[in-house]
Amino acid sequence: xxxxxxxxxxxxxxxxxxxxxxxxxxxxxxxxxxxxxxxxxxxxxxxxxxxxxxxxxxxxxxxxxxxxxxxxxxxxxxxxxxxxxxxxxxxxxxxxxxxxxxxxxxxxxxxxxxxxxxxxxxxxxxxxxxxxxxxxxxxxxxxxxxxxxxxxxxxxxxxxxxxxxxxxxxxxxx
Numbered sequence: 525x526x527x528x529x530x531x532x533x534x535x536x537x538x539x540x541x542x543x544x545x546x547x548x549x550x551x552x553x554x555x556x557x558x559x560x561x562x563x564x565x566x567x568x569x570x571x572x573x574x575x576x577x578x579x580x581x582x583x584x585x586x587x588x589x590x591x592x593x594x595x596x597x598x599x600x601x602x603x604x605x606x607x608x609x610x611x612x613x614x615x616x617x618x619x620x621x622x623x624x625x626x627x628x629x630x631x632x633x634x635x636x637x638x639x640x641x642x643x644x645x646x647x648x649x650x651x652x653x654x655x656x657x658x659x660x661x662x663x664x665x666x667x668x669x670x671x672x673x674x675x676x677x678x679x680x681x682x683x684x685x686x687x688x689x690x691x692x693x694x695x696x697x698x
Contacts, residue, residue, distance in 0.1 A: 530666045532643065532651040535643065535645045538645075539590065539649070541646050543590070545642070546642050547596040547597065548639065550598065552605065554659045554660035557613070560574055560575075560608075561605065561608050570612050574612060575612075575617060583621060592622045593623035595624075595679075596609075598629070599628065599629050600696060610689070610693065615693075624689035625683060626687055626689055627685050628692060640653065642678075644675045644676055648672050649669065649672060
C-alpha cells in the first residue's frame with residue numbers, strides 16, 4: 525500500500541466537511557477504553573466523564589457544521605464488546621453530534637467482504653485502520669489521494685445497506 529506523509533491526526537485536524545468511519549470488527553477491546561470495557565463487564569455504571577475528550581472533539585467539529593458519522597458492519601448475536609461499544613460508546617458519542625448506522629449482515633451477505641476499517645475525510649483522504657486478530661490497534665496508513673474514490677465507494681455502499689443506529693438499537697439493543 526502506498527502511503528502519504530500525512531497522519532490520521534493531520535486528517536482530523538484538517539477535514540472541512542465530513543469524516544466517515546467504517547467499522548468491521550466484533551471486538552476492539554484491546555484498542556482503547558480497556559478499563560471502561562472491564563467496568564462494563566463488571567456491571568458498573570457508565571462514568572459521567574466516559575469518552576469526554578472524544579465527545580468534546582466531536583462537538584467542536586459538528587458545531588462548526590462538519591459531519592462525523594460511521595457504519596458498523598455486524599451480525600447478531602452481539603459480542604460482549606459490541607454491546608459495550610454500541611450501548612456505552614455510540615450512545616455517548618451521539619451527544620457530541622456523531623451519527624451512527626448499522627449494517628446488520630445477520631440474515632444477508634456482507635456487501636463489502638474484505639474491506640478494512642477506515643476513515644474517509646471529505647471524500648479526498650483515507651486512513652486505513654490496522655488491527656491484529658485480537659482487536660488491538662496497530663496503527664493507520666494514510667493512503668495516497670488516488671485511492672479516495674475507491675473508499676468513498678465503499679462508504680456509499682455501506683450507507684446504502686445500513687439503517688440508522690437508533691432504529692436498529694430499538695429493535696435489537698441490549
